[in-house]
Amino acid sequence: MMENLHWLFYAYGAGWLLIFGYLFWIGRRERHLRRKVAELHELLNEKWTPKKSK
């Protein structure tokens, strides 16, 4: 009954690794993009000269 226990752990380990690995990867990507958006926003607000309103 218990001789295949290691296959059960391999399978669950692989499953969770794939899901959490993916979540970790997109979490990192989210942080990177947030920084990039903030930088671009700051750059645009800093550098441009607004036109006079008519």
Place this chain on the structure above:
Amino acid sequence: MYTGPVEGQSIPPAGFDDRPALPLWLLLPTAALMLLTLYLVFDWVSTEATMGIVQRIFYFHVPAAAVSFLACFVGGVSSILYLVTRQEKYDDLSLAANESIVVFESVNIVMGSLWARPVWGIWWTWDARLTSSFVLLFLYAAYLMVRRAAPVESRAGVCAVVCILGMLDVPLIYMSNRLFRTQHPSPVLGGGENSGLAPDMLKTFLVALVTMVLVWWCVVRVRRRVARLDRAVEDLTRRANELVDAGSIRL
């Protein structure tokens, strides 16, 4: 051409909300159900008589497949909604759902293979069920490649076609071990008179299924947020380039 807002206005917002992608009302029940599922699978549920303890892979393998089917449906419907309405939120949801199919279908196939090895003595066989599942994985991997490679203006149309093909593969996978003789076992749920699960196995399966749906929802929410941020970066970069071209700013 965008030359910037007039005096007194600031740069328009990037177009995404800043609330956490995973709110506590979703995160806490998901974490609690994950722990409950682990307890049920590894301690509570009875062991299947023929295959032994390795049969417990079932409680992760089948929900992963079910969630892939759900993601195909959500991705396909949101693709069609995007084509009809051209609202970017549907495109973001479609991308998030379709990318999640690659993850959950990979989980399904890898776990199935790790179950097949001790039970069948082989890692893989090209029967109807396994082959159609493999085709689903590759269709959505192709979707992700097409999405990166296709020009922006034709991207949605091409991707929608791949989504529709993916949706067509789902009933084929579902029916494959009903219509053909396969190495893969006959359906345990909804498979006729001799199919079914013992009550404790059914309870464990249902809890595992709900858990997997919640985990999938978390994944889709985070991926959708990343899609929105990607769009915001594209938008701000385009604005910056237009302002440079118009001479409004010097970078």
